[in-house]
Amino acid sequence: MSRQSAFSTFGVEAAKMRDLTILMTVSGFVIFVIVAVLFTLAIRARRDTIGHRGGMRLVLWAGAMIPTVVLAALLIGTLPAMRPIQANRDALIVDVAGEQFWWRVGYRTPDGGTITAANEVRIPVGRTVDFRLSAGDVIHSFWIPGLAGKVDMIPGRTNRLVARATKAGRYRGQCAEFCGLSHALMAFDVVAMDPAAFDRWLLAQRSAAPAPTTPIAQRGAALFADNGCGGCHAVAGTVAAGKIGPDFSHIATRTTLGAGIIPMSEVNLSRFIAHAPSVKPGARMPAYTHLAPADVATIARYLETLK
Amino acid sequence: MSEEHQNNLAARLRSRRVTLWTLIVPPTVWAVHFMFCYLWVAVSCAKLGGFARFPVAFVIGTIVALAIIIASGAVAFVQSRTPGDPPPHDESTEIDRTRFLATATLLLAGLSVVGVLFTAAPALMLTDCR
């Protein structure tokens, strides 16, 4: 089962939905078989095996009454499942905004601050998480199949999704509302962590990006600054404070690149820097083909140090 | 109620005109009730941020809707059983046309009652604006 399946659940909501899916699929199958059998009998029957009265009784009971009862039961049985789970007082609030074609993520801290990240959502197991979902440009939809159902991200609105993870692991989510050229290339990693490990990780995220120590990384940092990368991307603790693209402060802790589409590696980083429009059609990041390949690689090496 | 009185009532009901407009009374009531519920919730959630714990308007609206549907179903029931020639009632006569429209109205009334009850169920089980 893949990391993005609605059946490999790690959340309370998704597990309920999986059970509902199985229940409804089995009942649907039974109903289909009954209807098919009735059709077969009907075709094979001789003339007037059931008369007018018998036929009308069939329509009344099998066509109207039984379906009404079954549907009423389904409605009453599933209405409570629509009630969202309560967000606890200690719920972790995570802001996620959809952008063409990546995810802006912010973890609210108890002191009222926000820790900015991108394209990866980490949540503690067992604690309710209160996602606040919005959109920067067009409509997107926030969907982590293993955790809960999807909720749209609509410009001008803030939607909420309250969820609780039950099992640690690495999962995947994806944009589910068509949002433009690279809609297919807008995914993200989801990491459900042991609460203590999560707190440690969050603490690390609060700190500024590590300063480059090796000469090559230092050269990369300089190239990053000279080429204006900071106009769009932020690296905490440096002058780069752009908000147009994803935050890079701890980019190297993520395992994928380009919103969950390619593995994090120096080669892929270089490819993305030089040819973003072909890796991700419609992305706002321009191609940097005028940079020497060596310079591109150097910037990639610098980014790899941003743990 | 005396039998004669009952017969009078039945006769009065039967003489009511049955048209395509009366046919759609029950589902129209469903539609109005549905829109009422939707707008009531939409406006109270958007403007008041919540709705009353015991939603009086909603309960009254539902009862009124059910009453109208059941009444029109009852009239249709009487009309669909207009006595006369034996079944099947599928001839080109005025009385068979009336019976047909009345039967269809009765069936629609049944569906509309179910529809109204289905629509009412959520308000009983979900009680906030989340």
Next chain:
Amino acid sequence: MSLHAQDDANLRAAQEERLRAVWKPPSGWFFRWTDVNNNRVGMWYTLTAFGFMLFAGVLALIMRAQLAVPANDLVTASTFNQLFTLHGSMMMFLFAVPMFEAVSIILLPQLLGARDLPFPRLSAFGYWSFLIGGVFVAGSIFFNVAPDGGWFMYPPFTTRTDLAGLGADIWMLGLSFIEVSSVAAAVELIVGVLKCRPPGMRLNLMPLYAWYILVVAVMILFAFPPLIAGDVLFELERLLGWPFFDPAKGGDPLLWQHLFWIFGHPEVYIVFLPSIALFAMIVPTFSQRHILGYPWIVLAAVGTAFLSFGLWVHHMFATGLPKISLAFFSAASEAVAIPTGVQIFVFIATLWAGRVVFSTPLLYCLGAIAIFVIGGLTGVMVAVAPFDWQAHDTYFIVAHLHYVLIGGTLMPLFGGLYYYWPLITGKKLSDRMGRTAFWILFVGANLTFFPMHITGLLGMPRRVFTYPAELGVDGLNLASTIGSYLFAAGVLVIVIDLALSPKRAKAPRNPWNAGTLEWLAHPDDEDWGIRSVPLIESRYPIWDQRDFVAKVDEGRFFLPDAEEGRRETIITTTLDARPAQVIRLGTPSVIPMITAVALGSVFILTTYHLYWLALGGAVATLAAVLVWLWSTAEIPEKPEKPIGHGIVLPLYRSGPAAPGWWAMFITMLADATAFSGLVFGYYFFWTVHPNFPPSGPGMDGPGAFWPMVAMALTLVSWATTVAARELNARGQVGAARALLSLGLAVTLASLFAGLAGPWFSDLAPKLHVYPAIVWTLAIWTAAHAGVGVICQAYTLARSLAGRMTSEHDADIRNITVYFHFLALTAIVTYATIGLFPSAS
């Protein structure tokens, strides 16, 4: 004329000669296209829609090729987005809905024993509009400018001109044009069913197909206009920058979703019910008995129609609306399964009670029902909101909707094709090829779409041009791709079967031994439709009425002749089909085509921002419409004529007895529905904003004064029109003319007064959504006042030209209907923009 008059073979031959001459189709390489006969227009319509279906199918095949393997790069993301947008849009707007209208234009007159539908030229206009709009939209892909925002065109992605280019305008304007033609067809079909039935065919004897058509056409009337309202707002934002869907200026993208799905969900039933209607004709024929539970079918059709308007939010379950709102729609979505279940069980019961004659059309029906039931069951699943939160916008939905549409639209149409082909061409299609095609289609459909249920739940969203191998859905996708090509092969077999048809011999008359009226059609059919209009005494007259066919053929029923050399058909009363009037039908004319071209030019030129040329097109459209109308409601050369059996019917009626009045009333219902979509917009914005109306420069207005003046003026013009109608009917023609002139001036004044409010208060529509929606309502009402002015001027001209007299007053009665609606529109608009701000 007595029953025996028709014994004379010479008389019959002479009658036939006259009928033939009257109904002779135009000829010549160009003029043959000016035909308006329902048989020919219906055939063009059907073939065109079928062609668009094949085109859209090929688009799907390209998509399936792209998705056959993960990370494929057969087509670019941009092409892929155009492909799926066009595939969905074309299948819905250029195939499913027009196909139902096309088939109905062919079948309905035959089912109703009418010579033609009441407005043959309107059908022709609908066809030409459809062709122009369809080619415009479909052709865009060859220029790489096809719409690429999905068939639902959600703003703000599609309203932002930097993100969505010309394609969005092509979609919006091209399809709006087609929506207009759909509404035109709906008017035609409703009046056809209600007024053109043969004598004796009371409502309880109407063929079930006609019931469904009536229901579906009424649904179109209420479903399409909200989308037209949405289109108006959408284009105002794209072309003029009025921010209806731009949250930065108070707009809300969700408004579009509401308007789109208020159209979009009934749409599903609009394309599904006609197929059930085909079942309802085919099943009794091959059960060789009457359908069981006729009122139940009517219940199901009417019930589904109503409930289908309470489902739209189930397309918006993930938008974050309050859960209780969602629950109402969840409940209605489950309730709608009840009438659908009833329909299916009526067929089971009918087959059970009858003796089943197995045939190719029946095979298609049964296969279609099997597929449809699966789609229906998954439909109930997605009606349950918690499940939908997972399934929504994934391949599960793709699977669900294709099961519904293949089982509920496409396969029944193929069944209908095999069933009705002998009716239309006089020839049967090949049973062997038909069955071969069926099994290929059946296996292909299931192989394509069944795996998609799983694909979706494994996490594959819809509308993705590629997917990574790590999703683990490559096997399933490959199966779907193979299935889709198999399905295409099945369609190909049908196409070949159709192509071979011209070489085949004619089939006997009524080859399936059916009992319904349309099977009177003779293999060597004449253009006059039906030889004489029968008296109906049964739902299955060919089975039940003695010597029925012979009597019709020998002209022993009504209207067996065309003495005055005019195309005619009988109008009957709505409930009991009592003969009421003989109407003269429109003859072949180039006017419908010219009108369609002119109207099409308005939409197409606007797409390219050629506003002055578009205005020219609008003037040309108006001119063409007026020329067209001028020939209608003509005063007959004699007041009445005999139709046989001692019945004499008037040739001229006005008011509710006349089809023209109904056409006006029905059109105005659609118009009022579109208007209510705009009003909904106003109050929708009120609910989403804590302060609405807002205040500030450019946002204060329009005050109460001018709106109240405009409302008063409109009511005065309404009153003068009603008074003019009454005076005219009482013979005081001069006074009526004077009142009409006065009314004309007052209506014109109301137009300017209506615009004065927003104008003098400097409401700036680009600034915020409030001024934009106020302007929109004001302009809408003013434009209607403008049309009102034209109506009054037209009526005045008719009166002066002697084409309207005190007895022949159809024109003024029809425009009075218009003015009722205009008054209503004005009251709502001016109360909303003038009074509501101080009340809220």
